Amino acid sequence: MLRALAAHPQIGAAGRQALGHVLKTVEEVYATMREKAVSEIQSDQKAILAVKVKRGQYGMWDKDVEDRFEPALRLFENVLAEVEPIINEGKPLAAARDVSQKHR
Numbered sequence: 647m648l649r650a651l652a653a654h655p656q657i658g659a660a661g662r663q664a665l666g667h668v669l670k671t672v673e674e675v676y677a678t679m680r681e682k683a684v685s686e687i688q689s690d691q692k693a694i695l696a697v698k699v700k701r702g703q704y705g706m707w708d709k710d711v712e713d714r715f716e717p718a719l720r721l722f723e724n725v726l727a728e729v730e731p732i733i734n735e736g737k738p739l740a741a742a743r744d745v746s747q748k749h750r
Contacts, residue, residue, distance in 0.1 A: 691732070698725045 702721035708714050 695725055695728060 698721055702718040702725070705711070705714055705721065706718035711717075
């Protein structure tokens with residue numbers, strides 16, 4: 647798709663719409679594609695973490711398992727260990743966004 651857009655900028659409306667309507671350079675196309683890929687990865691990562699939490703919740707309430715709270719707690723601790731670096735990575739970005747929005 648990148649090659650098609652770079653070689654033929656008048657490609658069909660569906661292709662332009664998929665990459666954000668008006669794009670002028672290959673760098674802009676690449677940046678848009680990268681943003682979309684990062685967003686999809688983050689969405690998938692969020693879904694995986696949510697499933698892990700849900701799994702821990704179900705396990706916690708499984709009355710057929712006598713020692714059900716320990717495995718659930720380990721799942722929650724693992725999710726927390728995965729989430730903390732993501733949060734720490736996002737804090738500077740959120741702070742920078744807040745500062746830029748205050749200056750508008």
